[in-house]
Amino acid sequence: MATTTALAPRRRSGSNIALRRNRLTGIALTAPAMIAIAITVLFPLLWTVSLSFQSFDLAVDAPPASFVGFDNYARVLASPGFLKALVQTLGYVIATLVLELVVAMPIALLLNRATRGSRVLRLIIAIPIMIAPIVASLAFKFLFSNGYGFVNAALSFVGIDPPSWFASVWLARGTVLVTNMWLALPFVILVLLAGLSNVPGELNEAAKTDGANAWQRFTHITLPLLKPAILIVLVIRIADAFRVFDSVYVLTGGGPANSTDVMSSYLYRLMFSSTDFSGSSAATVLFVIVVGVCAGAIFFLLRDRTHKA
Amino acid sequence: MERRKSGRARRWITPLAVVAATALGLAGCAPSSGGSGGGSSADISGQTITVGVETGSPWQAFYTKVAPEFTKATGVKVKFLPVPHESMQQQFLSDAVSGSGAYDVFTVDQTWMPQFASKGYLADLDSILPNSERSDFVGKTLDTATYDSKLYSVPFMVHNLVLYYRTDLFKAAGITAPPKTWDEYRADAKQLTDQAAGVYGTIIPGAQDVEVSTRLESYIQQAGGDIVDAKGAPTLDSEAAKKALTMMTAIQNDDKSSPSGLHDLTDIQGQFLAGKVAMAFVWPYLYGMAQDPRQSKVVGNVDVALNPGDPDQVATTFSWSFGVNSASKHSAAAKKWVSWSTSSDILKQLSLSQSVPVPRSSAADAVAKEGTLNDGQKHAFSIFNESVSKSATMPMTPAFPQYQTAMSVAVSSVMSGTQTIDAALSEAQKAAESAHDSAK
Numbered sequence: 109m110a111t112t113t114a115l116a117p118r119r120r121s122g123s124n125i126a127l128r129r130n131r132l133t134g135i136a137l138t139a140p141a142m143i144a145i146a147i148t149v150l151f152p153l154l155w156t157v158s159l160s161f162q163s164f165d166l167a168v169d170a171p172p173a174s175f176v177g178f179d180n181y182a183r184v185l186a187s188p189g190f191l192k193a194l195v196q197t198l199g200y201v202i203a204t205l206v207l208e209l210v211v212a213m214p215i216a217l218l219l220n221r222a223t224r225g226s227r228v229l230r231l232i233i234a235i236p237i238m239i240a241p242i243v244a245s246l247a248f249k250f251l252f253s254n255g256y257g258f259v260n261a262a263l264s265f266v267g268i269d270p271p272s273w274f275a276s277v278w279l280a281r282g283t284v285l286v287t288n289m290w291l292a293l294p295f296v297i298l299v300l301l302a303g304l305s306n307v308p309g310e311l312n313e314a315a316k317t318d319g320a321n322a323w324q325r326f327t328h329i330t331l332p333l334l335k336p337a338i339l340i341v342l343v344i345r346i347a348d349a350f351r352v353f354d355s356v357y358v359l360t361g362g363g364p365a366n367s368t369d370v371m372s373s374y375l376y377r378l379m380f381s382s383t384d385f386s387g388s389s390a391a392t393v394l395f396v397i398v399v400g401v402c403a404g405a406i407f408f409l410l411r412d413r414t415h416k417a
Numbered sequence: 418m419e420r421r422k423s424g425r426a427r428r429w430i431t432p433l434a435v436v437a438a439t440a441l442g443l444a445g446c447a448p449s450s451g452g453s454g455g456g457s458s459a460d461i462s463g464q465t466i467t468v469g470v471e472t473g474s475p476w477q478a479f480y481t482k483v484a485p486e487f488t489k490a491t492g493v494k495v496k497f498l499p500v501p502h503e504s505m506q507q508q509f510l511s512d513a514v515s516g517s518g519a520y521d522v523f524t525v526d527q528t529w530m531p532q533f534a535s536k537g538y539l540a541d542l543d544s545i546l547p548n549s550e551r552s553d554f555v556g557k558t559l560d561t562a563t564y565d566s567k568l569y570s571v572p573f574m575v576h577n578l579v580l581y582y583r584t585d586l587f588k589a590a591g592i593t594a595p596p597k598t599w600d601e602y603r604a605d606a607k608q609l610t611d612q613a614a615g616v617y618g619t620i621i622p623g624a625q626d627v628e629v630s631t632r633l634e635s636y637i638q639q640a641g642g643d644i645v646d647a648k649g650a651p652t653l654d655s656e657a658a659k660k661a662l663t664m665m666t667a668i669q670n671d672d673k674s675s676p677s678g679l680h681d682l683t684d685i686q687g688q689f690l691a692g693k694v695a696m697a698f699v700w701p702y703l704y705g706m707a708q709d710p711r712q713s714k715v716v717g718n719v720d721v722a723l724n725p726g727d728p729d730q731v732a733t734t735f736s737w738s739f740g741v742n743s744a745s746k747h748s749a750a751a752k753k754w755v756s757w758s759t760s761s762d763i764l765k766q767l768s769l770s771q772s773v774p775v776p777r778s779s780a781a782d783a784v785a786k787e788g789t790l791n792d793g794q795k796h797a798f799s800i801f802n803e804s805v806s807k808s809a810t811m812p813m814t815p816a817f818p819q820y821q822t823a824m825s826v827a828v829s830s831v832m833s834g835t836q837t838i839d840a841a842l843s844e845a846q847k848a849a850e851s852a853h854d855s856a857k
Contacts, residue, residue, distance in 0.1 A: 166514045168537030168743060254678035255688050272678035274624065275833050357503075363625025364679055364833035365841075366826055380507045381818040382852070383532065 153396070159389035166385055180390035190391060192366060193374035194398065200281070200370060201349040201402070204288060205342060208296045211289070212341075216300035217326075230301070237294045245358035248287040252359070277367040280360050284368055287355040292348065296341050303337025304330070339410045343403060350399045371395050461750040462492025466521040468739075468754065469509060472499035475702060475771035476524065476573065476737065480758060483766065487757050493750045506818070509742075513538035518744040521751040525570045525740040527561050527810070528627070528817055533740070534564035535815040535856075540741040540748055542568045545756045553761065556806045558776035561736035564813050570740035571759040573767060575776040577732040577808050578635055578698040578724065579800055581707065583609075585718040586616070586695045595696075595722035599639070599664055602696070602725040606674035609695040619696040620688055621669045623679035623832030630824035632698065635732035636661035638809060639724060644820060644849075645812040651820060651849035653827070654842040660727070662831050662838045669832060679832055690715060698724065698732070701801045704794075705772035720793070721800045723807075731808040736776070774801035819852035 160180055164173035184190050215233070219226050236244065251258050252273040260270035273279045307330055315325045353372035356362060362369040362377075375395070378388040470477040477499055484495040498520065500508050506529045512519050513533065525533070533539050546568060551559060558575040562568055582595050586609055596602040606618030622629040634644055642657025652658075669675045676688065682699075689697040690707060692714040706712045707719040723730040739758055741751040757763065764780035767773065769787060772794065781802055785795065811817060827845035830836040836844070 166536070170536075253684070255676060255684060255693060256691070275677070275679045277833065277835060361625040361681075361825070363826070363829040364623075365830035365835040366625070367835070377822060380510060381822055382855070383510070383536070384855075 156389050156392050159386065160393045163386050166383075176386075180386045181394065184387050184390045184394065189366070189369070189374060190394075193369045193371050196368070197350060197352075197370045198398075200285070200352065201346060204285060204292070204349050205345055207285070208289060208292055208345060209338065209341065212293055212296040212300055215293075216297050216304060217330075219297070219301055220304040230298075233297055234294050236291050239291070241291055241354040242358065244291055245287055245355040248283065248290070248355070249359050252283050274360055275364060277364060280364060280368050283359050284352070284355050287359060288349070288352060292345060296345065299337050299341050300334065303334045307333045335410060339406070342406050342410070346403055346406065347399065350395075350402075461747070461753060464492075464747045464750045465494040465496055466745075466747050466750050466754055467496045467498055467519065468522040468524070469498050469500050469505070469512075469520040470524045471505060471737075472501045474502075474524075475705075475773060476767070479767050479770055483763065487754060490757070491750075491753055493747075493753060495754065509533070510538075513742060513744065516744045518742060518746050520742050521745040521747050522754055523570075523740045523742060525562075525738045527572075527736045527738070528821060530562065530570055530738070530740070531564045531813045531817060532815040534567075534569040538743055539569040540743045540745070540752070542571060542741065542752065542755065545752050546571060553777045553779050555776050555778050555781065555802070557810065558734075558736065558805070560813070561734060561810045562738045562740075570738035571755050572736035572738040572776045573759050573764060574738075574773050575734055575736040575805055576701050576774050576801065577734045577804055578632065578700060579732070579804050580696060580722045580724055581689060581699055581703060581719055582696045582722060583692075583715060583718050584720050595720075596725040597723075597730060598725050599727040603664070603668055603672065603674070606668055606696060607672050610672075610674045612673070615693055617676050617688075617694050618672075618674040619668065620680055620685050620694045621665050621675040621832070622681065622685065623665075623669070623829060624681035624684075625679075625825050625829035626681045627818070627821040627825055628682045629828050630821040631733060631735065633658070633661060633824050633828050634811065635698070635724065636664065638731050638733055639726040639729050641727070641729055643809070643812075644824070645814075649812060649814060649853075651846060651853050653820070653823060653849050654839075654846040658842055659838055662828070662842070664727075665828075666831060666838070679829055701773055701797075702771070704797045708793075721797050723800060723804055729807075730804075732804060734805050734808045734810045736810075768798075772797070774798065774805060776805075814853070814856060816849070816852035816856040820849050823848040823852070 161175060161177060162173045163176045163179070165171070219230055219233075250256070252260075254260060254270070254272050254274075257273075259273070263270040271279055273283050311329050311333075312325050315329055320328070351372060352370055353376070356368055356370055356373050357376075360368040362373045371391075375388055375391055378384050378391060468480070470480065477497065481497055484497070488494050505524070505526060509520065509523050510529075510533075513536070523533075523539070525539070530539070554572075555575070558572055559568065561575055562570040562572050580595055587593075587595070587605075590605075590608050592605055592608065596605050602619070609618035610616065622632045637644060637655070637657045640657035640660045642652070642655045644651060644653055644658075646652050676684075676693070678684070680688075685694075685697050686699050686703055686706070688694045689699065689703070690713045704719070704721060708716055710716050713719075724732045739755045741748055741755060745751050759777075761777050761779040761783070764775040764777050765783045768775045768780060768784045769789070775781060775784070781798070784790070784798060790798070812820075814820075823845040826848075827836075827841040830841040830844075831838050
């Protein structure tokens with residue numbers, strides 16, 4: 109017993125040194141990335157938060173900035189333009205996330221089968237990822253154009269009266285949705301494909317043997333195992349969706365009647381047209397809070413509940 | 418369990434405290450705009466100035482070509498940084514706010530010139546244009562570069578919308594002259610519309626776009642009104658504005674003399690050059706494009722005329738000018754460029770090479786006497802100059818970009834059928850009043 113007690117302290121100090129060395133190594137290896145994130149993300153964010161509590165003018169020889177508490181926030185929250193842009197952004201985000209998953213899932217399931225041509229199809233599907241959003245938006249603007257757009261020409265060819273895509277509120281919203289889906293679907297499909305490759309084939313085989321139909325196998329086996337991939341898609345796409353700007357700016361300019369105005373275009377106007385730097389700082393912080401809450405909600409809803417017991 | 422919970426809590430407290438302390442510390446830091454520039458009027462030879470220009474514009478092409486003459490005369494090298502039209506205000510504003518002086522000279526669009534001048538981002542140029550030079554500028558063209566009685570830029574082009582029309586279609590329809598009144602314009606547009614052939618009498622703007630707002634402002638002035646009153650307060654819900662929107666909706670929706678959809682400048686000039694529209698209101702630069710077979714399907718069948726009015730045959734004038742960044746470190750050299758690039762001889766060359774009207778009467782006279790111009794070009798230039806001399810410019814207020822936004826929303830609301838004319842103008846008036854109050 110004395111020997112065991114005498115041995116124990118020597119093992120504990122050796123493991124402490126190893127632990128400390130591992131911790132220091134970890135810190136040293138992650139420090140450059142943390143410093144870069146602090147400079148490029150944390151500092152601008154905190155700086156914007158501080159600006160949002162001040163009233164200032166960036167004119168030459170302007171009076172010094174003054175602390176105004178929550179005045180900027182009150183002004184922005186009372187602005188009908190901000191609330192309209194926020195509601196429209198939320199509507200767009202929900203619509204685009206749902207539609208992307210609904211459209212991408214069957215395509216990913218199809219591509220997951222080892223059929224002939226699936227490799228070539230995967231390459232073709234990935235092409236939009238290489239196109240800059242502004243270029244795609246310009247292309248879609250011409251595609252949907254009344255006078256010389258391919259979409260209306262095709263509709264006329266099959267005998268359908270072509271609509272004015274940018275003249276109607278819901279059609280204009282549709283063009284923004286379609287343009288962004290074209291850009292985003294490849295990413296969603298590829299992530300789902302990666303997730304599907306981790307679903308063991310034996311589970312499906314066993315379920316099939318037990319008499320489960322395709323829908324049952326999808327909902328009880330494939331979908332639960334795809335949760336991590338869906339979570340990745342939702343978290344990354346929610347940030348992208350909230351940031352939508354290029355397609356709105358190019359396709360509709362926020363119109364008609366501000367019906368496609370989103371947070372990014374609202375902020376752009378507040379900053380560069382109205383040169384309201386204080387207001388745009390407050391609006392930016394509110395925007396970040398909204399995005400954070402939505403992302404947090406997704407993490408919460410899709411959290412792993414298996415270890416709770 | 419309790420030890421694990423308190424350990425988790427401790428892990429959050431420290432980083433949160435650091436973040437909160439940093440934020441509070443930053444709250445005490447005030448932002449400031451860029452400082453003032455430098456550069457005395459001592460020898461400027463050997464310096465290099467950077468001029469921000471609109472990408473793909475006629476003036477980018479022209480000034481890039483003639484800049485070596487400036488270098489030869491002054492020893493100052495000129496570097497051009499092209500910026501897309503839509504990004505110019507944003508890029509120049511970012512540079513001005515930062516005070517970096519990356520641009521010494523801005524190509525200034527009049528619509529945001531008062532905004533820049535009011536914030537001190539443009540240098541005062543009164544000293545570079547003596548009275549003897551000012552009298553050479555046509556009519557009120559220097560008003561387009563003046564804010565609060567000081568000159569902040571010097572225009573190299575002052576223009577407004579003119580009526581482009583298809584001479585062949587007019588002849589075929591038996592219409593002997595372009596319309597002078599709104600009633601004639603509406604009647605001619607109806608007569609010239611042949612939907613089966615895919616040709617419309619005219620094309621009415623409707624997109625939510627600041628370019629569209631310049632058209633509404635022109636229509637309001639044609640109806641005898643303006644977007645501000647004598648004291649400079651906005652009057653977007655005036656009878657003239659209602660008249661203008663009523664005319665637009667009548668042609669678009671009742672007569673169907675305009676293609677369906679909400680049109681912007683790209684649509685308007687594109688459809689005219691493609692031969693799908695008989696009359697369109699566009700800027701003078703379109704004349705050269707209309708005569709170029711690589712860009713136009715209507716070469717030889719285009720002429721220009723004054724805008725029809727009800728009662729005034731006018732359109733709002735706007736200018737493009739050169740202004741000096743107040744944060745420029747080569748302000749003397751930059752001012753020399755502004756003075757040289759807007760001199761009579763250079764403007765004459767600009768007008769001839771790019772078919773654009775210029776604001777100096779000596780240059781315009783020299784162009785008119787130029788033996789290389791054909792009759793069509795001479796007529797076009799005379800219309801451009803007459804149209805500018807009859808017309809008024811935009812209100813020189815820092816709130817003008819917000820007035821443009823309010824007008825463009827009103828136009829798109831009405832043309833899309835989302836709001837009535839009264840409701841749209843009432844909303845636009847409220848937005849403009851708020852902008853006006855903020856700008857005081």
